Amino acid sequence: MLLRIHVLFIMLKTAALVIAVCFSCIAIALISCWIITRTDLKLKSLWSALMPLPLVIPSYVGAFIVIIILGPKGVLQKALEPLGVSSLPDIHGFEGAWLTLTFLCYPYIFLTLKSAMEKIDPALQEIAQSNGYSYWKYFYKIELPLLRPSIISGSMLVILYTLSDFGAVSILRYQTFTWSIYLQYEAAFDRTLAAGLSLILAFIVISILYLESKTRKNIYYYRTNAKASVSKPFFRLNKLQIPVAILLGAILLIGLIIPLVFLLYLAFQGFMSNQIPTNLFTLALNSLMVSSLAAVATLGAGSSIALLTAKFKTRIAVFLENTSYIGFGLPGIVVALSLVFFGANYATILYQTIPLLIFGYSIMFMPALIGAFKSSLESINPRIEESAKILGESNIGTFRRIVLPLTSPGIVYGMSLVFLLTIKELPLTLILGPLDFGTLATALWNASEEAFFLEAAISGVLIILISIIPMFGLRKLTNESSLWTHYK
Numbered sequence: 001m002l003l004r005i006h007v008l009f010i011m012l013k014t015a016a017l018v019i020a021v022c023f024s025c026i027a028i029a030l031i032s033c034w035i036i037t038r039t040d041l042k043l044k045s046l047w048s049a050l051m052p053l054p055l056v057i058p059s060y061v062g063a064f065i066v067i068i069i070l071g072p073k074g075v076l077q078k079a080l081e082p083l084g085v086s087s088l089p090d091i092h093g094f095e096g097a098w099l100t101l102t103f104l105c106y107p108y109i110f111l112t113l114k115s116a117m118e119k120i121d122p123a124l125q126e127i128a129q130s131n132g133y134s135y136w137k138y139f140y141k142i143e144l145p146l147l148r149p150s151i152i153s154g155s156m157l158v159i160l161y162t163l164s165d166f167g168a169v170s171i172l173r174y175q176t177f178t179w180s181i182y183l184q185y186e187a188a189f190d191r192t193l194a195a196g197l198s199l200i201l202a203f204i205v206i207s208i209l210y211l212e213s214k215t216r217k218n219i220y221y222y223r224t225n226a227k228a229s230v231s232k233p234f235f236r237l238n239k240l241q242i243p244v245a246i247l248l249g250a251i252l253l254i255g256l257i258i259p260l261v262f263l264l265y266l267a268f269q270g271f272m273s274n275q276i277p278t279n280l281f282t283l284a285l286n287s288l289m290v291s292s293l294a295a296v297a298t299l300g301a302g303s304s305i306a307l308l309t310a311k312f313k314t315r316i317a318v319f320l321e322n323t324s325y326i327g328f329g330l331p332g333i334v335v336a337l338s339l340v341f342f343g344a345n346y347a348t349i350l351y352q353t354i355p356l357l358i359f360g361y362s363i364m365f366m367p368a369l370i371g372a373f374k375s376s377l378e379s380i381n382p383r384i385e386e387s388a389k390i391l392g393e394s395n396i397g398t399f400r401r402i403v404l405p406l407t408s409p410g411i412v413y414g415m416s417l418v419f420l421l422t423i424k425e426l427p428l429t430l431i432l433g434p435l436d437f438g439t440l441a442t443a444l445w446n447a448s449e450e451a452f453f454l455e456a457a458i459s460g461v462l463i464i465l466i467s468i469i470p471m472f473g474l475r476k477l478t479n480e481s482s483l484w485t486h487y488k
Contacts, residue, residue, distance in 0.1 A: 002196045011200070014176040017097055017169075018162045024102040025158045026151060028251060029109035035244055037117040039235045047248055048114070052107040054255035055417075056467035058424040058441070060167025061460050062100045065259040066091060067171065096172040101162055103255030108161070109154030111413065112375060116150035117143075149378060152212060153371045159208060160328045160367065163201065166427060177201045178331040182427075198334045202326055209322040260464070267461040270454030277443045277455050284462055287439040290354065290429075291422040291466075294361035295415040301362055302369035302414065309370075310377035324370060327363035335364055336431035357432045364428065365421045369414030376410030377403070416470035423467055440466070 001007075036047055069075045070091040077088050089095075120143060128138040166178045177197055184194035237244055270276065277283065305324060308317035327335060339360050343351035350356040380403065388398045426441045433442065440459045447456035 001193050002200065007197070007200070010175060010177060010180050010197070011204075013094070013174070014163065014204075017094065017101070017174065017176060018159055020094075020098050021101045021105060021162045022155055022158050024098070025106040025109050026155060028102070028106040029113050029154065030151075032106075032110055032248060032251065033114040033117050035248065037114060039237050039244070041237060041244060042241060050252055050256070051248070052111050053252075053468075054104050055107045055420055056464045057104055057256070057259050058167060058426075058444075058460070058463065059100060059104055059165050060171055060426065061263065061444075061463075062104050062259055063096065063168040063171035065262050066096050066100050068262060069258065070096070092173045094174055097169050097174040097176075099254075100168045100172065101165060103251070104168075105158045105161055106251075106255070108157040108417075109151065112150040112154045112372070113147060115409070116147050120146055149375055153375050156208075156212060156325070157328075157368060157371065160205065160325065163205065164328065164331050164364075166331055166333065178333075181331055182333055198330065201330060201334075205326050205328075205330070206322070209325050263457050263460050263464070266454055266457035270458045273454060275452060275454045275458075277447065277459055279438070280443075280458070280462070283438050283440050283443050283459070284466065286437065287423050287441070287463070287466060290357060290361070290439065291419045293354070293358050294365065294422040295418045297358050298362045298366050298369050298418045299411065299415055302366045303373055303411070305366075306370045306373040306377060310374045321370060321374075325367045328365065328367040330364075332364060332425055332427035333431065335360055336428045339363075339432055352432070352434045354434065354437075357429070357434075360428050360432050361418075361422050361425065364425070365418045368417040368421060369411075372410040372414035372417065373407060374410075376407035380406050419470045420467055423463060 032051055035041055036044055036051075041047065067074065070088065072087070072090070074088070074091075077085065080088075091099075124142055125135070125138055128142055129135075133141070163176075164178060165176075166182060169176045170179045170182065177200065181194050181197050181201075184197065302324070305317070305320050308314070309321045339356060340351075343356050347356070350359075385398050385402055388402050389395070393401065423439075424441060426445055429439055429442055430445065433439070438446075440463045444456045444459035444463070447453070447459065
């Protein structure tokens with residue numbers, strides 16, 4: 001069954017979307033971070049706070065807005081009708097999925113990349129210039145390799161998120177593995193092909209992780225001295241201030257402002273027509289509760305794996321880390337149905353309970369915490385810990401007074417990211433949640449299924465408002481004093 005030509009087409013279409021989204025996200029994040037960290041752009045703090053905000057928008061909401069605006073008889077077509085434009089190219093398919101996922105996923109790379117760019121010692125540029133390097137040669141030869149761990153870490157999340165996304169590809173009718181698996185589970189009595197497609201997806205994830213681990217073998221990225229320059233190089237934009245601001249504004253316009261405006265408009269209509277979801281307050285509390293519990297539970301499991309991998313680099317530690325990424329690469333419906341089978345047959349006491357639901361979230365989103373925590377751990381020079389131990393500090397004391405403060409931004413970032421991913425997760429919550437247990441995500445989906453779009457918009461707005469809370473935690477990671485302040 002897996003050797004059918006149709007399966008090959010699904011694989012090629014999935015690969016095309018993953019590659020296109022990944023490279024687009026890298027380009028957007030790299031350009032944005034360079035502008036914010038290396039130029040005298042006005043209102044830098046505001047831009048730094050706004051650029052990651054598309055993370056709060058679920059992919060199914062983004063896809064829905066794309067269809068409303070760019071779809072047949074959409075807002076843009078109606079606006080262009082007076083100019084003689086009777087139809088627009090169909091946004092369904094690859095183009096719509098690529099556009100939606102690119103502008104919703106680039107913050108995964110932006111956040112870690114901006115933090116890494118701010119931590120690069122500007123003295124390196126001075127040394128390079130004294131040796132005849134132009135800035136762009138210095139950037140390509142020295143700065144870009146130093147940014148490699150952050151780019152890879154963020155890109156891995158983008159790749160795995162795109163592989164596992166169901167909302168955008170299903171609404172925009174682009175047949176990737178996730179949508180194909182869902183169709184097989186829903187439409188076929190024999191779910192053998194669905195299981196086989198899931199195994200192919202797992203094999204792809206494992207292959208990607210294996211290749212990524214080979215590219216970073218025996219490479220270190222920490223400083224060898226404890227002092228960092230205070231001054232930072234800036235490029236004066238002068239007359240380019242407005243064009244550069246327009247460029248960043250265009251990114252935010254597509255990824256954040258337009259979806260929010262349309263969602264708020266629909267939600268306002270829902271309130272005015274009294275189409276408000278029942279038990280709205282309870283739904284919001286449930287979303288906050290399970291997202292917070294998932295962040296704490298994932299920290300407990302993921303931090304151990306990150307410590308083992310970063311400090312010891314043994315085969316077992318690398319195997320544990322790579323294995324943990326498989327859950328993030330699998331669709332939520334596959335993980336959910338697997339845990340339903342497990343709970344119903346081997347853990348009946350946990351079946352349809354909150355602990356099993358939290359366990360499912362941890363399986364899926366653990367890589368988000370491991371990547372952030374491990375990236376922070378790898379930036380610490382081992383000699384700092386060795387010096388503390390030589391001065392009589394115990395292992396626990398060294399971890400508490402040295403390692404924990406230096407890695408706290410990464411921990412906060414990882415937990416915040418797990419919170420964001422959990423509050424937007426749909427298939428796993430629908431299947432594993434206890435009876436009569438609902439969240440804002442399930443309420444939005446149920447309302448959309450019944451064509452109550454105004455009611456769905458209200459739930460969507462609340463998801464975004466609650467998701468703004470951990471964005472303050474994500475900004476903590478990009479605080480330039482988080483690492484070098486401790487060094488100095």
